Amino acid sequence: MDFVKILKLSLLLYCLLFIINVNSWKKCSETFCKRVRNSPANYPRYYLDLDTVVVSSKGVDGYLLSDSQNLHLRLSMYSQTIVNLFVYNRPNMRRHTSEEVLLNSTNVSESWKILKVTSSSITVENGNISAVLFGKPFKIELSINGKLTSIINPQDRLVVETGSQGRAVAIDVSFPGAQRAFGIPQHAENLALRTTTIDNRDPYRLYNVDNGRYNLGSTEALYGSVPVLYAHGIKHSTGVFWSNTAQTWVDITIFPNQVSAFFMSESGFFDLFVYTGPTLAQVVQQYASSTGTAPLPQYFALGYHQSRNSYMTQPEVVEVVEQFDKNELSLDSVWLGINYTDNKKYFTWDPIRFPDPIGLQRQLNYTNRKLIAIIDPHFKRETGYFVHDNATRNKYYIKDYYGSNDYVGKGWPGDSSWIDFKNDNARNYYKSLFSIYYFRAKNVHIWNEMNEPTVFNNPNYENTFNGDLRHVAGIIHRDVHNAYGYEQSMSTFQGLIDRYGSEEDAVRPFVLSRSHYAGSQRFAAIWTGDNYASWDYLEFSIPMCLTSALAGISFCGADVGGFAGIPDDELYQRWYQAGAWLPFFRGNSAADAPRREPYLYSEGVKSRVRAALNERYAHLPYWYTLFWEHTRNGDPVIRPITYQYPDEEDALDVDNQILVGNSILVIPVTQKRTSIVSAYLPGSESEIWYDVNRHIIYHGLGLTPIYVNLDLIPVLYRGGSIIPRKDKPRPSTAATKYDNYTLYVCLDINDEAAGSLYVDDYETYRYKLRKEYLYLGFQYKNNTLTSYKIDEDANYNDAAQIEKIIVLNPSAPAISIRLNGADQKKDETKVTYGEDGTLSVSNLLLNLQKPFTIEFL
Ligand SMILES: *[C@@H]1O[C@H](CO)[C@@H](O)[C@H](O)[C@H]1NC(C)=O
Ligand SMILES: *[C@@H]1O[C@H](CO)[C@@H](O)[C@H](O)[C@H]1NC(C)=O
Ligand SMILES: *[C@@H]1O[C@H](CO)[C@@H](O)[C@H](O)[C@H]1NC(C)=O
Ligand SMILES: *[C@@H]1O[C@H](CO)[C@@H](O)[C@H](O)[C@H]1NC(C)=O
Numbered sequence: 093m094d095f096v097k098i099l100k101l102s103l104l105l106y107c108l109l110f111i112i113n114v115n116s117w118k119k120c121s122e123t124f125c126k127r128v129r130n131s132p133a134n135y136p137r138y139y140l141d142l143d144t145v146v147v148s149s150k151g152v153d154g155y156l157l158s159d160s161q162n163l164h165l166r167l168s169m170y171s172q173t174i175v176n177l178f179v180y181n182r183p184n185m186r187r188h189t190s191e192e193v194l195l196n197s198t199n200v201s202e203s204w205k206i207l208k209v210t211s212s213s214i215t216v217e218n219g220n221i222s223a224v225l226f227g228k229p230f231k232i233e234l235s236i237n238g239k240l241t242s243i244i245n246p247q248d249r250l251v252v253e254t255g256s257q258g259r260a261v262a263i264d265v266s267f268p269g270a271q272r273a274f275g276i277p278q279h280a281e282n283l284a285l286r287t288t289t290i291d292n293r294d295p296y297r298l299y300n301v302d303n304g305r306y307n308l309g310s311t312e313a314l315y316g317s318v319p320v321l322y323a324h325g326i327k328h329s330t331g332v333f334w335s336n337t338a339q340t341w342v343d344i345t346i347f348p349n350q351v352s353a354f355f356m357s358e359s360g361f362f363d364l365f366v367y368t369g370p371t372l373a374q375v376v377q378q379y380a381s382s383t384g385t386a387p388l389p390q391y392f393a394l395g396y397h398q399s400r401n402s403y404m405t406q407p408e409v410v411e412v413v414e415q416f417d418k419n420e421l422s423l424d425s426v427w428l429g430i431n432y433t434d435n436k437k438y439f440t441w442d443p444i445r446f447p448d449p450i451g452l453q454r455q456l457n458y459t460n461r462k463l464i465a466i467i468d469p470h471f472k473r474e475t476g477y478f479v480h481d482n483a484t485r486n487k488y489y490i491k492d493y494y495g496s497n498d499y500v501g502k503g504w505p506g507d508s509s510w511i512d513f514k515n516d517n518a519r520n521y522y523k524s525l526f527s528i529y530y531f532r533a534k535n536v537h538i539w540n541e542m543n544e545p546t547v548f549n550n551p552n553y554e555n556t557f558n559g560d561l562r563h564v565a566g567i568i569h570r571d572v573h574n575a576y577g578y579e580q581s582m583s584t585f586q587g588l589i590d591r592y593g594s595e596e597d598a599v600r601p602f603v604l605s606r607s608h609y610a611g612s613q614r615f616a617a618i619w620t621g622d623n624y625a626s627w628d629y630l631e632f633s634i635p636m637c638l639t640s641a642l643a644g645i646s647f648c649g650a651d652v653g654g655f656a657g658i659p660d661d662e663l664y665q666r667w668y669q670a671g672a673w674l675p676f677f678r679g680n681s682a683a684d685a686p687r688r689e690p691y692l693y694s695e696g697v698k699s700r701v702r703a704a705l706n707e708r709y710a711h712l713p714y715w716y717t718l719f720w721e722h723t724r725n726g727d728p729v730i731r732p733i734t735y736q737y738p739d740e741e742d743a744l745d746v747d748n749q750i751l752v753g754n755s756i757l758v759i760p761v762t763q764k765r766t767s768i769v770s771a772y773l774p775g776s777e778s779e780i781w782y783d784v785n786r787h788i789i790y791h792g793l794g795l796t797p798i799y800v801n802l803d804l805i806p807v808l809y810r811g812g813s814i815i816p817r818k819d820k821p822r823p824s825t826a827a828t829k830y831d832n833y834t835l836y837v838c839l840d841i842n843d844e845a846a847g848s849l850y851v852d853d854y855e856t857y858r859y860k861l862r863k864e865y866l867y868l869g870f871q872y873k874n875n876t877l878t879s880y881k882i883d884e885d886a887n888y889n890d891a892a893q894i895e896k897i898i899v900l901n902p903s904a905p906a907i908s909i910r911l912n913g914a915d916q917k918k919d920e921t922k923v924t925y926g927e928d929g930t931l932s933v934s935n936l937l938l939n940l941q942k943p944f945t946i947e948f949l
């Protein structure tokens with residue numbers, strides 16, 4: 093080996109070490125968790141002084157006393173269903189981050205009433221919720237409609253440190269009657285969380301770190317933290333949100349008929365919300381009412397995204413688009429990693445490799461494609477770089493421990509500093525950078541990465557910030573660590589609107605963020621981070637996104653094909669087939685992975701990927717409607733089966749299937765050489781599951797073998813649903829805009845079905861500002877299909893028409909139809925039967941604005 097080769101090799105090795113896990117992730121025993129996990133040992137006991145308890149319009153107030161300190165307690169209630177326990181030791185403590193995470197739309201319910209006072213407890217009631225506050229030992233029992241569903245501090249393990257040991261807070265909560273625990277993403281874990289209190293296991297850790305090629309089936313921390321936990325069972329469900337942005341560990345214990353959790357945070361506030369349900373769906377909706385729902389995305393964001401780390405030049409980007417078109421593969425965007433920038437300076441373009449960004453965007457726009465460019469929160473320390481100059485001059489960077497000097501660490505550009513999003517001026521400055529003037533980027537949406545934040549070569553701090561760094565106003569980083577990425581994506585989202593001046597002139601932003609916290613759904617989609625090209629990463633992507641969806645963040649996907657490594661052809665195809673059924677659908681690969689855009693593959697592979705893309709695009713009217721409905725009621729876009737069928741004991745652990753809305757059940761194939769899958773079909777004998785691609789009717793009889801080949805994964809429509817589709821294969825979402833709709837009517841055992849459809853202009857805020865949209869309901873009953881407006885006062889006159897109706901399992905034969913009371917002539921519509929018994933009516937051209945009825949005669 094010559095010297096240059098050795099140099100190159102050692103450089104490569106150095107880079108690998110530099111970027112990928114230098115450090116092993118900290119165990120509980122290496123952090124504050126070690127001492128707190130032992131509570132109550134070595135901690136003072138608190139008791140509630142019942143004489144201090146007062147009930148006022150604000151809630152129930154009282155004092156918790158111990159040998160060493162007194163704490164104030166307030167129990168309040170929002171929207172009749174959410175109970176909040178706030179414990180604090182200083183009256184004017186700021187709840188800094190939770191203030192912006194929690195929506196102000198939830199109303200305080202004022203009507204606590206004292207029901208009963210004894211020498212050991214006080215019982216208060218508010219609507220159908222009652223709380224028994226016990227003095228000594230202190231605990232609170234919460235009941236809904238007289239049924240005990242949660243106990244706060246059942247083991248007397250409350251911790252509120254104020255002294256020299258630290259500033260940790262901790263609480264245990266138990267849930268009588270619950271059978272499973274879900275939530276607290278992000279972990280590479282099954283939907284149902286495991287007991288962590290046996291076998292020397294570690295608690296689930298919530299601490300945003302850049303954990304590439306993470307361990308699967310693990311409690312290790314990943315990129316995001318959403319401290320909401322659902323205790324679920326076939327009888328009722330309860331949720332708790334531990335509103336704390338510091339490093340947090342959660343011990344889970346699953347008993348046969350009870351779930352217990354112990355939340356431990358390194359610092360921050362004791363601020364606990366209990367969502368009383370009583371169903372899982374209600375709990376999830378209640379959580380959505382306090383941290384928000386995702387805004388309606390642009391239609392394109394639901395299409396297929398092609399990324400690679402990174403496309404290096406302008407012609408390369410154009411080439412990718414051309415190849416997709418040439419090979420008839422649908423595509424909506426091309427993604428750029430940091431290499432598009434001028435020497436790793438965000439908000440600039442490399443003058444040689446991307447000499448004409450505006451021209452490139454225009455060229456992409458011409459074929460209805462978008463560019464998505466990365467903007468990370470670290471900025472190159474280079475004098476003369478306008479962002480760095482301004483950030484330095486105006487003190488926009490995060491500071492060191494002393495609060496005086498800008499903190500300097502390693503990012504992609506080498507020495508970097510980080511924007512302090514806690515500083516309003518810094519945040520506003522960052523937002524302003526998206527202006528078309530600074531960042532010549534109009535047809536561009538944004539990818540935020542490295543925002544855990546990642547600091548390279550900082551192994552003592554797990555390659556992120558030291559908790560001692562200072563934000564504006566003396567805020568200690570440790571207290572707000574898990575919300576750093578949240579704040580970047582919030583600022584990015586607002587910056588992308590501001591570049592147009594106002595919502596009136598804006599198109600809806602699309603932001604993807606790697607780091608996330610509770611409430612991130614209001615600004616960004618997420619993905620499962622730097623995964624790997626192997627079957628088990630494909631398998632875990634399903635429960636990971638289902639968990640995130642329950643935790644409020646529906647817009648989730650995994651890098652199709654795996655970020656690092658090389659998928660073989662079979663895995664590659666299966667990943668496209670599965671990825672087409674997660675909300676965010678993007679192929680992405682690492683810098684050192686060989687190119688793998690679908691057009692590079694053999695005809696056979698390509699045609700299966702094409703079919704997966706076509707299936708995705710055909711169902712976009714349904715996906716878009718689900719995202720719309722999510723904005724209204726907080727229902728996740730994808731759901732585990734137990735969400736819709738909570739009383740089925742056997743469904744509690746099913747997390748390898750995806751319910752898309754409540755009407756489509758998808759069974760991804762995640763094992764190699766699979767010829768048969770064992771699907772769990774819910775709903776009992778009376779529920780029909782219709783294999784739409786192969787015209788086979790199943791019933792909801794639980795575990796059911798379904799044969800598969802390489803071409804397809806099972807996609808089942810629930811009997812009773814009406815699914816709107818646009819079946820014509822097209823190069824992009826925009827190209828489908830005026831394509832005709834087909835309604836797939838899948839009857840239930842009573843020959844009835846219902847569904848909905850949301851339509852607007854796909855990209856602007858006119859739906860919100862001027863009610864320019866259609867939200868329609870469809871109902872099939874008594875051999876008659878009717879449409880009606882769900883939102884009477886909304887109008888949109890540019891919608892495509894319904895050309896075709898397909899009834900999948902008609903009972904009685906129909907030979908003609910009557911439309912809006914008038915018999916149709918033969919040449920106007922065609923009524924035909926397929927060999928498989930489906931009934932189709934084509935040539936209809938129904939205007940969506942006008943309600944219609946179609947009788948099948
Ligand atoms: C809620 O209100 C507080 C105080 O007015 C404000 O700082 C915060 O941004 C609001 N939160 C949201 C999500 O609007
Ligand atoms: C809160 O109360 C106001 C006024 O009573 C009402 O208009 C609003 O709908 C309530 N919001 C929620 C989330 O219940
Ligand atoms: C409890 O009361 C709230 C508000 O009145 C209601 O929405 C909820 O359905 C009730 N829960 C039960 C189990 O009755
Ligand atoms: C930032 O600083 C540069 C000089 O480096 C200046 O030209 C530019 O106008 C400044 N922009 C803002 C928004 O402060």
Ligand SMILES: *[C@@H]1O[C@H](CO)[C@@H](O)[C@H](O)[C@H]1NC(C)=O
Nearest residue numbers: 453454457458534535536599
């Ligand atoms: C794309 O092109 C259309 C039609 O020319 C134009 O109206 C639109 O503003 C362009 N969009 C962008 C983001 O450049």
Ligand SMILES: *[C@@H]1O[C@H](CO)[C@@H](O)[C@H](O)[C@H]1NC(C)=O
Nearest residue numbers: 820830831832895935936937
């Ligand atoms: C819609 O359907 C009608 C009738 O079948 C057909 O003539 C028309 O070309 C279709 N429109 C599109 C955009 O495919």
Ligand SMILES: *[C@@H]1O[C@H](CO)[C@@H](O)[C@H](O)[C@H]1NC(C)=O
Nearest residue numbers: 873874875876910947948949
């Ligand atoms: C069902 O439809 C038939 C004819 O279309 C009508 O005579 C009958 O009244 C309908 N029944 C109901 C329950 O609506």
Ligand SMILES: CC(=O)N[C@H]1CO[C@H](CO)[C@@H](O)[C@@H]1O
Nearest residue numbers: 401402404429430431504683
């Ligand atoms: C050639 C080159 O500089 N490629 C880099 C593009 O950016 C990624 C980081 O996102 C690096 O890993 C590549 O080495």
